[in-house]
Amino acid sequence: xxxxxxxxxxxxxEVGFGATTVIDGLxxxxxxxxxxxLIGPSGSGKSVTLRAIVGLIAPRGGTVSFAGHTYSxxxxxxxxxxxxxxxxxxxxxALFSSLSVIENIEFPMREHLDMPPxxxxxxxxxxxxxxxxxxxxxxxxxxxxxxxxxxxAALARALALDPRILFLDEPTAGLDPxxxxxFDELIVTLSETLGLSVLMVTHDLDSLEAACDRIxxxxxxxxLKAGTLAEMRAADDPWxxxxxxxxxxxxxxx
Amino acid sequence: xxxxxxxxxxQGAGRTILxxxxxxxxxxxxxxxxxxxxxxxxxxxxxxxxxxxRLNTLDTAGAWLLTQLGRxxxxxxxxxxxxxxxxxxxxxxxxAYDPKAPAxxxxxxxxxxxxIGLGRTVIGALRDVIxxxxxxxxILGALAQTATFQAPLRLASxxxxxxQIILRAIPxxxxxxxxxxxxxxxxxxxxxxxxxASILVVDLAAILMFREIGVLLAAIMVAGRSGSAITxxxxxMRIREExxxxxxxxxxxxxxxxxxRVFALVIGLPLLxxxxxxxxxxxxxxxxxxxxGIPIETFILRLRDAMxxxxxxxxxxxxxxxxxxxxxxxxxxxxxVQGSSESLGRRTxxxxxxxxxxxxxxxxxxxxxxxxxxx
Numbered sequence: 308x309x310x311x312x313x314x315x316x317x318x319x320x321e322v323g324f325g326a327t328t329v330i331d332g333l334x335x336x337x338x339x340x341x342x343x344x345l346i347g348p349s350g351s352g353k354s355v356t357l358r359a360i361v362g363l364i365a366p367r368g369g370t371v372s373f374a375g376h377t378y379s380x381x382x383x384x385x386x387x388x389x390x391x392x393x394x395x396x397x398x399x400x401a402l403f404s405s406l407s408v409i410e411n412i413e414f415p416m417r418e419h420l421d422m423p424p425x426x427x428x429x430x431x432x433x434x435x436x437x438x439x440x441x442x443x444x445x446x447x448x449x450x451x452x453x454x455x456x457x458x459x460a461a462l463a464r465a466l467a468l469d470p471r472i473l474f475l476d477e478p479t480a481g482l483d484p485x486x487x488x489x490f491d492e493l494i495v496t497l498s499e500t501l502g503l504s505v506l507m508v509t510h511d512l513d514s515l516e517a518a519c520d521r522i523x524x525x526x527x528x529x530x531l532k533a534g535t536l537a538e539m540r541a542a543d544d545p546w547x548x549x550x551x552x553x554x555x556x557x558x559x560x561x
Numbered sequence: 562x563x564x565x566x567x568x569x570x571x572q573g574a575g576r577t578i579l580x581x582x583x584x585x586x587x588x589x590x591x592x593x594x595x596x597x598x599x600x601x602x603x604x605x606x607x608x609x610x611x612x613x614x615r616l617n618t619l620d621t622a623g624a625w626l627l628t629q630l631g632r633x634x635x636x637x638x639x640x641x642x643x644x645x646x647x648x649x650x651x652x653x654x655x656x657a658y659d660p661k662a663p664a665x666x667x668x669x670x671x672x673x674x675x676x677i678g679l680g681r682t683v684i685g686a687l688r689d690v691i692x693x694x695x696x697x698x699x700i701l702g703a704l705a706q707t708a709t710f711q712a713p714l715r716l717a718s719x720x721x722x723x724x725q726i727i728l729r730a731i732p733x734x735x736x737x738x739x740x741x742x743x744x745x746x747x748x749x750x751x752x753x754x755x756x757x758a759s760i761l762v763v764d765l766a767a768i769l770m771f772r773e774i775g776v777l778l779a780a781i782m783v784a785g786r787s788g789s790a791i792t793x794x795x796x797x798m799r800i801r802e803e804x805x806x807x808x809x810x811x812x813x814x815x816x817x818x819x820x821x822r823v824f825a826l827v828i829g830l831p832l833l834x835x836x837x838x839x840x841x842x843x844x845x846x847x848x849x850x851x852x853x854g855i856p857i858e859t860f861i862l863r864l865r866d867a868m869x870x871x872x873x874x875x876x877x878x879x880x881x882x883x884x885x886x887x888x889x890x891x892x893x894x895x896x897x898v899q900g901s902s903e904s905l906g907r908r909t910x911x912x913x914x915x916x917x918x919x920x921x922x923x924x925x926x927x928x929x930x931x932x933x934x935x936x
Contacts, residue, residue: 404900404901404902404903405901405902405903416586420586420587420589421587421589421590422586422589422590422622423589423590423593426589426593426622426626429625429660430586430621430622430625432660433621433625433655433658433660434621436658437621437654437658448900448901449900449901450899450900450901451900466621468586469585469586469620469621469622496654499650500650500651500654501620501621501651502647502651
């Protein structure tokens, strides 16, 4: 089997604040069309990695390239172009609280696309349907939504510009197991239908099992191991063993 | 010239619409125009075969437009010919979305809008009256509990608030009082000169600064500086459920959060008003000497006759009430914050506007009251 080309490559990434180095020489790649899970103990720098990749934190060293282009070498305009290929789902959703759900979804389209308003509204309503929200939710404000609905609405907003890469920060945190399961299914379906590549920071073992094609494990700011779930289970690193065979892990053998 | 669609020859039942290029959101406007320029009737469109074998890229926007092409037929995906597997999955999913009744924003009857607005305002004002009383009752209740040692005396919190609200306001209150005192004195001297009675400016400055201007300026400054801060603090704590956390822990948020603030205002505003009045008087002395030619010794001598303890007392008596009103309105508006950051901004504005309005109205009422009792 030929491996699909990588759509994003993180090379020797180094991030720190003041005297502390959070990420110390991390390299991995995200292949086209795959769902990649990023795991690691609390404080190992998963969210920092994500924020560094999407450019919210300036890295100290190393590069992030998208489709072969090093992000930091691009001009401002090219960077903006690359950013339009991303969709980011923040942990708390980060929906704009003063806009209704449909206006939230329309917002990136309004900013970046020249599109007739009627078509934009229709597309936003379709995105709402794609993430499985009822049409009645369109005019609700974020404060009126439940946690699961906020995540879905935020996902719809992340999908507004038809991104090629979707970054998810703990998408299933705070959802009940049924809701989380449905969210995993949703991500897999969306990834298949829309041809998305997904980088997902998660703590959820079920998500890893249900959604992720490959897993990257971080520890103390370094890459611990990258591979499929089966490879992870077979690893003999003590932390990985605890993680995948601990009391909260389901043993596939039953 | 259409870039994205071409019309094929008629072929049996219907014509062929050949779709080419990038059917993406970025081209949406041109795509819509091209489709419209085909000039096909809905019946022709639904009978057409849509050939997408030469389609380059397709995203959800493009897929939506494609499915809209064949929307009149029962199975809108059946019309597509030559779809790649990737495009077919996407088209199938988009076709499954059924845009039922347009979910437009629920609108009120435009004729009724003014009446609905009026009704909301009246009900809102009524609720405000009730809420003001409730908040006042809770704060006074918390005060009573603290006074009778049923609740802890939050000295640290009080001292901290006193510093934030009162001590840190001293420079700005003193400065604007000094400037306002100087301006009033200058204008007064200008008028009194015509009558050769410039010296009377001392009476006027003393009485005006201590009875009215000092306390009013201090109250307005504090309403702007700290009323807004209190509303924003309480409001963001409400958004992040910190308020509810206190409550379920069995801690009365009015007792823990609001009482120290309101208490600092009630104790501190008279002090601030006094500082402001003194600064205003200093402004009067300086301008009196520089502009009116009144030596400091003469000013002070005249001041002894003109200023009574009553003038000072009137100012200091009003201040605690104004402090309480500012604290009350700031807390009330903070409690009304719901959910969005927009609401927080609106409530903070409303807190400042209402406090300043109420402080000035209260000052007017006090003036009538003191005049009536000849104090």
